[in-house]
Amino acid sequence: MKxxxxxxxxxxxxxxxxxxxxxxxDLQLPDLLHLKLLYSPIAHGRITHIDTTKAAAxxxxxxxxxxxxxxxxxxxxxxxxxxxxxxxxxxILNPVMRYVGDKVAVVAAExxxxxxxxxxxxxVQFEELPAIFDPRDAIDNPVVIHGEIxxxxxxxxxxxxxxxxxxxxxGDVDEAFHNSVHVFEREYSTPYVQHAHIEPHxxxxxxxxxxxxxxxxxxxxxxxxxxxVSEVLDFPLHRIRVIKPRIGGGFGGKQEILNxxxxxxxxxxxxxxxxxxxxxxxxxxxxRSRHPEIVKLKIGLDADLHITAIDLKILENxxxxxxxALTVMSVTAQKTLSLYKAPNIRLHADAVYxxxxxxxxxxxxxxxxGFFALESMLDEIAADLGVDPIELRxxxxxxxxxxxPIARILGEGREGYEMKLNTTGMTRCxxxxxxxxxxxxxxxxxxxxxxxxxxxxAAACQGSGIPGIDMAAVFLKMNEDASFNLxxxxxxxxxxADTVLAQIAAETLGVPVxxxxxxxxDTDLTPFDTGAYASSTTFVSGGAVKKAAEKLRAKxxxxxxLLLNTRRAEIKDEFVVAENGEKISFGExxxxxxxxxxxxxxxxxxxxxxxxxxxxxxxxxxxVTVDTETGLVRVEKIVSVTDAGxxxxxxxxxxxxxxxxxxxxxxxxxxxxxxxxxGRPLVTTFHDYHIYTALDMPEVVVEFxxxxxxxxxxxxxxxxxxxxxxxxxxxxxxxxxxxxxxxRNLPVTPEKILRGLGKLK
Amino acid sequence: MKVHFILxxxxxxxxxxxxxxxxxxxxKSGFYSVKHGCDEGSCGACTVLIDGRAQNACxxxxxxxxxxxxxxxxxxxxxxxxxxxxxxxxxxxxxxxxYCTPAMLLAxxxxxxxxxxxxxxxxxxxxxxxxxxxxxxxxxVAAAMHENVTEGEEQTGD
Numbered sequence: 001m002k003x004x005x006x007x008x009x010x011x012x013x014x015x016x017x018x019x020x021x022x023x024x025x026d027l028q029l030p031d032l033l034h035l036k037l038l039y040s041p042i043a044h045g046r047i048t049h050i051d052t053t054k055a056a057a058x059x060x061x062x063x064x065x066x067x068x069x070x071x072x073x074x075x076x077x078x079x080x081x082x083x084x085x086x087x088x089x090x091x092i093l094n095p096v097m098r099y100v101g102d103k104v105a106v107v108a109a110e111x112x113x114x115x116x117x118x119x120x121x122x123x124v125q126f127e128e129l130p131a132i133f134d135p136r137d138a139i140d141n142p143v144v145i146h147g148e149i150x151x152x153x154x155x156x157x158x159x160x161x162x163x164x165x166x167x168x169x170x171g172d173v174d175e176a177f178h179n180s181v182h183v184f185e186r187e188y189s190t191p192y193v194q195h196a197h198i199e200p201h202x203x204x205x206x207x208x209x210x211x212x213x214x215x216x217x218x219x220x221x222x223x224x225x226x227x228x229v230s231e232v233l234d235f236p237l238h239r240i241r242v243i244k245p246r247i248g249g250g251f252g253g254k255q256e257i258l259n260x261x262x263x264x265x266x267x268x269x270x271x272x273x274x275x276x277x278x279x280x281x282x283x284x285x286x287x288r289s290r291h292p293e294i295v296k297l298k299i300g301l302d303a304d305l306h307i308t309a310i311d312l313k314i315l316e317n318x319x320x321x322x323x324x325a326l327t328v329m330s331v332t333a334q335k336t337l338s339l340y341k342a343p344n345i346r347l348h349a350d351a352v353y354x355x356x357x358x359x360x361x362x363x364x365x366x367x368x369x370g371f372f373a374l375e376s377m378l379d380e381i382a383a384d385l386g387v388d389p390i391e392l393r394x395x396x397x398x399x400x401x402x403x404x405p406i407a408r409i410l411g412e413g414r415e416g417y418e419m420k421l422n423t424t425g426m427t428r429c430x431x432x433x434x435x436x437x438x439x440x441x442x443x444x445x446x447x448x449x450x451x452x453x454x455x456x457x458a459a460a461c462q463g464s465g466i467p468g469i470d471m472a473a474v475f476l477k478m479n480e481d482a483s484f485n486l487x488x489x490x491x492x493x494x495x496x497a498d499t500v501l502a503q504i505a506a507e508t509l510g511v512p513v514x515x516x517x518x519x520x521x522d523t524d525l526t527p528f529d530t531g532a533y534a535s536s537t538t539f540v541s542g543g544a545v546k547k548a549a550e551k552l553r554a555k556x557x558x559x560x561x562l563l564l565n566t567r568r569a570e571i572k573d574e575f576v577v578a579e580n581g582e583k584i585s586f587g588e589x590x591x592x593x594x595x596x597x598x599x600x601x602x603x604x605x606x607x608x609x610x611x612x613x614x615x616x617x618x619x620x621x622x623x624v625t626v627d628t629e630t631g632l633v634r635v636e637k638i639v640s641v642t643d644a645g646x647x648x649x650x651x652x653x654x655x656x657x658x659x660x661x662x663x664x665x666x667x668x669x670x671x672x673x674x675x676x677x678x679g680r681p682l683v684t685t686f687h688d689y690h691i692y693t694a695l696d697m698p699e700v701v702v703e704f705x706x707x708x709x710x711x712x713x714x715x716x717x718x719x720x721x722x723x724x725x726x727x728x729x730x731x732x733x734x735x736x737x738x739x740x741x742x743x744r745n746l747p748v749t750p751e752k753i754l755r756g757l758g759k760l761k
Numbered sequence: 762m763k764v765h766f767i768l769x770x771x772x773x774x775x776x777x778x779x780x781x782x783x784x785x786x787x788x789k790s791g792f793y794s795v796k797h798g799c800d801e802g803s804c805g806a807c808t809v810l811i812d813g814r815a816q817n818a819c820x821x822x823x824x825x826x827x828x829x830x831x832x833x834x835x836x837x838x839x840x841x842x843x844x845x846x847x848x849x850x851x852x853x854x855x856x857x858x859x860y861c862t863p864a865m866l867l868a869x870x871x872x873x874x875x876x877x878x879x880x881x882x883x884x885x886x887x888x889x890x891x892x893x894x895x896x897x898x899x900x901x902v903a904a905a906m907h908e909n910v911t912e913g914e915e916q917t918g919d
Contacts, residue, residue: 007852007854009851009852010851010854010856012859013851013856013859014842014843014847014851015859016856016858016859016862017843017847017850017851017856017859017862017866018794018834018838018843018847019793019794019795019833019834019835019838019862019863019866020793020794021791021793022859023793023796023860025788025797026793028789028791195894196892196894197858197860197894198796198798198804198806198858198860198861198892198893198894199796199798199806199858199860200797200798246858246859247858248796248858248859248860248861249857249858249860249894249895251894277797279799279800280798280799280800280801280803280804493858494857494858494859494860494895495857495858496857651853651854651900652854652857654854654899654900655854655857655895655896655899655900658896658897658899658900659857659893659894659895659896659897660897661897662897662898663894685799685801685803686799686801686803686804686892687801687803691892691894692897692898693888693889693892693898694884694885694886694888694889694891694893694898694901694902695885695886695889697885697897697898697899700897700899702899
């Protein structure tokens with residue numbers, strides 16, 4: 001292959017390197033209005049009185065809107081396939097407040113300062129209601145958070161505060177435990193953490209010359225934005241255009257419709273352009289976060305240490321509303337139960353409402369929570385039985401050709417599809433990682449010093465798109481210099497997707513990647529794509545690109561034959577070459593097709609959807625130092641070895657892994673959204689919410705194991721999410737190796753370490 | 762009020778309302794390489810050079826800049842093509858979403874003025890004021906080191 005598997009400089013690289021005006025906010029609109037929101041100061045209550053007179057009278061204020069200005073229409077902000085498998089439990093503005101940060105009112109004014117001043121002038125009185133902050137207290141609590149909705153098929157039991165429930169049963173778990181030689185039972189939990197993309201949520205809306213609504217927004221899901229805004233504002237879809245410019249990181253945080261509907265509402269009301277950019281503080285309480293989960297695992301093993309049964313119980317805290325509530329915990333279960341063979345499986349997962357900020361989609365989408373539990377537990381089992389943790393894992397892995405039974409049961413909010421494992425590099429990932437970290441020498445070494453070193457391992461698998469649901473379409477057309485316009489709805493949010501898609505097109509068409517001109521994404525100009533989530537773009541959108549490029553290549557060949565007046569010819573190095581050696585270049589074929597012979601535009605479209613979602617695999621190894629005097633943990637080294645099938649762009653794939661590692665280390669060690677006793681956020685700045693800096697980074701070693709996935713474009717599987725699953729459990733397992741302290745509730749803190757060492761009560 | 766300072770090598774007279782930050786002023790004036798990330802000096806996305814030192818534009822009021830020299834990435838950009846440091850960023854894959862890239866490039870430009878050939882610790886220190894959520898800093902650090910190596914080779918004439 002000439003392009004796939006090679007380093008290609010990003011197609012958008014020069015603009016980004018020069019800081020050009022390519023992000024959503026990099027333009028100036030005349031007559032612009034700025035939005036500010038008034039947020040609920042209480043965790044639960046009803047608005048009894050609201051007076052906007054003073055706010056509206058402030059000079060410079062254009063409009064003040066409250067719940068009274070919108071007909072009650074329940075929807076979900078989750079950017080998912082339609083109908084969304086998330087409860088429709090939200091209103092654009094609420095009469096009932098369900099968390100500190102719920103939206104009371106919106107102000108549009110000439111400047112952000114005036115808008116904020118006006119928001120502060122709104123007089124509101126609340127009838128405060130008792131609140132729920134601990135997910136363990138949610139079910140059957142006399143406090144009911146969503147009492148008023150009764151007819152939503154994706155809302156499980158609001159009277160009991162259960163947003164969603166997923167269960168599954170395979171084989172006979174009780175019988176299997178009864179016959180098992182070893183049975184272990186443990187509970188783990190993960191905290192509220194956040195995406196912390198550096199570009200905040202930013203949306204601009206205006207009416208174009210045809211009085212159509214234009215939404216230029218930092219989104220991962222432009223087509224879902226168009227559909228949801230149309231629905232919630234009852235405004236025709238054909239009069240909405242959503243433009244996705246360059247995006248400053250998303251990680252799932254921009255898979256949500258957060259401000260687009262409000263900006264659009266104000267533009268439609270005033271006819272004026274509107275801008276809403278969240279402050280960093282707002283990001284921390286009013287945007288989305290990773291669902292905290294309490295995961296209970298019971299695992300049985302036979303005498304040969306083969307897993308006989310897994311009983312998995314998940315309690316997911318979805319916060320005050322339920323976007324992605326069902327599907328995140330479904331993924332927790334589906335991924336954690338897809339790594340090791342267990343003939344008997346039982347699953348019970350509940351997503352419960354609390355009066356805390358709303359969780360949503362965050363890179364990994366439930367899998368990091370699940371693998372933290374599973375991979376910690378395997379380490380505990382290995383320690384208890386005195387076996388090598390790698391050996392225990394290898395014994396139980398699925399092999400190529402195996403069916404993964406849970407995939408059939410759990411799809412996106414409905415039944416899934418049969419999944420056979422075509423390729424797995426899991427064992428090789430573990431073995432290569434062990435070599436790179438020096439597993440044999442370092443594990444279990446002398447532990448008497450004050451600062452003790454330890455190593456730990458975690459394995460994981462993810463998916464490549466949502467089978468049977470994710471769909472991508474592309475349009476490809478040829479120009480007379482043998483360049484090609486690739487128009488795709490796929491959403492590059494900083495991942496390099498546009499470049500990867502250009503590489504797939506270039507490889508298939510047999511031209512240099514520089515001649516693929518990518519445009520994405522714009523609901524007017526590019527075909528549909530479900531969006532950038534679930535590690536789908538390389539696999540699903542890439543599949544569409546490959547199909548379209550193959551079709552266009554066939555058309556070029558047939559047009560070339562026609563122009564050469566031959567029946568037999570083939571494509572060689574941008575020429576169509578006839579049997580007799582006569583040839584015609586791609587450029588000439590296109591030029592003559594446009595102007596002189598058998599005139600037509602050489603172009604092709606294709607759509608792609610897959611019932612397969614081949615899992616990428618990863619083994620992560622961590623080496624840590626634990627200071628047994630202070631309880632401080634320092635991660636010295638992370639080795640991450642991934643099977644992502646055929647890697648399309650090696651430096652970009654490495655970049656995905658290198659960026660995922662500190663996000664997971666943050667969840668393990670330094671990131672934690674905390675709340676006071678009244679549910680008010682205590683952490684609303686980067687000073688308190690510590691994401692890894694260049695100085696915090698450990699040594700990072702990233703490698704790939706090559707496999708060729710037959711269902712992926714050029715053998716590719718996904719790479720975006722898989723590397724975020726392993727670092728947290730690998731670190732926790734390394735801490736145990738270093739000092740014998742087992743942390744089951746993240747984040748790891750010095751207090752927890754010292755408590756584990758018996759130095760703190 | 763009016764404030765005069767040097768912006769990207771040219772005399773700049775800023776008409777600025779009281780309390781306006783340099784970040785607001787620069788973006789309003791079309792210097793879009795300067796990004797908004799937190800407004801409180803913690804993310805570094807708005808990094809600019811003031812009298813040669815990397816600073817957060819969100820924490821600096823325009824009215825305090827009289828007589829100073831301000832540089833944004835636009836000052837370093839070539840009309841066409843890229844600088845060697847930008848080239849190194851592109852080639853190593855140090856740019857993912859690109860939102861913090863201008864700030865990283867400026868932080869590295871600043872450090873080069875005091876350390877013409879910074880070692881890896883100096884580079885990490887220099888980049889520690891710019892938060893990046895995409896790259897884990899691995900490739901940006903490598904790009905900065907890579908540039909060192911290239912310049913070294915040029916000096917020896919190889």
